[in-house]
Amino acid sequence: MVDRTSPQLREHVLFRGSEALAAGMVSRRALRSDRFRRLFRDVYTWSTVPVTHELRARAAAMALPRGVVITGRSAAAVRGAAICWPEDPVHVAVPLGMRVDRRTGLLVRRSxxxxxxxxxxxxxxxxxxxxxxxxxxxxxxxPDAVADLDQVLRRRLVDRQALTAMLRNRSDNGIVVARQAEALAIGCSDSVPESQMRVHLVLAGLEPVPQHWIEVGGERIALVDLAFPERKLAVEYDGAWRNNEMWALNHDRTRLNQVQAAGWRVVFVTAQLLRTPTEMTNQIQSALAGRPATRIMEP
Incomplete structure (x- = not known):
């Protein structure tokens, strides 16, 4: 027996399963097959459709009661900030007094x-x-709040002065840390991990220069995530999250050799090392002091 779907259903990237069944667009058996993927309760997409965080946010908006608002990291991702993986929870704001059942894949803030x-x-x-x-x-x-706000500011998704004023006039729980995050954000970091590295180092009393060009003879040879120019030390994130792959030293051995030949040392911070910020900071402090540290690439 071949399960058939209505040609009309193919016009929809997302659809409610209950509505498609009621309209005779799809059979229950077909809906349960590997031709479709359920994103939230009663909300489906075709299995051939790439699942992005924006798609999951759209699915959440369909699945949730009217009045629930897509917000936070998810709203930023919808507007173009590269801060969410597809599987990250969809961030929603639920008005006080509205009942929303607990659902997997949601991060709920009641306000x-x-x-x-x-x-x-x-x-x-x-x-x-x-x-x-x-x-x-x-x-x-x-560090997480600063990293996400850096990407929002980098894409000019919010007015900085209006944001500062709004935070100054709010009294929400956690608003003090929110103000600290806004003050630390610079809006020029190339990626979320780069911002996280910078914040951990700043909190440790260091002053790295973000997005620093290393020059040799007046020619730019490499753009590094973080730098301590006076010590000729660069700090690069070595992981999957990379927006500016063209200048990533960990994938460009020729440019890395040029950097090292110019007297610079490079500390590569892996995703695993970033998850232990004290160890990461200690390694970079050791490098600044001239002591050997792991993950330093010597010429």
């Missing part, structure tokens, strides 16, 4: 929202840039 803090989007609501940033910053570890 009252004013009418100017969201707007219609797809099948639901999307937080305004200021509300998006508030939910992105509040209640999160400082």
């Amino acid at each position: 009252d929202l004013t009418r100017d803090e969201f707007a219609p989007w797809e099948a639901g609501l999307l937080a305004s840039p200021l509300r998006m940033c508030l939910d992105l910053l509040v209640g999160r570890p400082l």
Whole structure:
């Protein structure tokens, strides 16, 4: 027996399973087959459709009651900030008094929202840039909050002065850390891990220069994540999350050789090392002091 689907269903990237069944667009057997992927309760997509975080946010908006707002990291991802992996929880704001069942794949923040803090989007609501940033910053570890805000500012998704003023006038739980995160954000980091590295080093009392060009004879030879120019020490993230692959020293041996020949040393921070920030900081402090440290690439 061959299960058939209506040609009309192919016009929809996302659809409610219950509605498609009721309209005779798909059989129950076909809906349960590997031709479709369920993203949230009663919300499906075709198995051939690439699943992005934005797609999952759209699916969440369809699955949740009217009034729930896509916000925080998810709203930033929808607007183009590269801060979420596809499988990351969708961040939503649920008005106080509204009941939303616990669902896998959601990160829920309960809070009252004013009418100017969201707007219609797809099948639901999307937080305004200021509300998006508030939910992105509040209640999160400082390095993570700064890293995400760096990407938001880099893409000019929010007005910096308006954000500073808004945070100054709020009294939410966690607002003090949110203000610290805003003060530490610089908006020029190439990736989330780069920002996280910078914040850990700043909190340790160091002053790395982000996105520093190393020059030899007046010619730019490499753009490094972080640098201590006076000590000719560069710090590079060595992991999968890389926006500027063209200049990644860990993938360009010729450029790395040029950097080392110019008298620079490079500390490569792996994803595993970044998860132990004290060890990472100690290694970089050792390198600055001229002591050998692991993951330093010598000429």
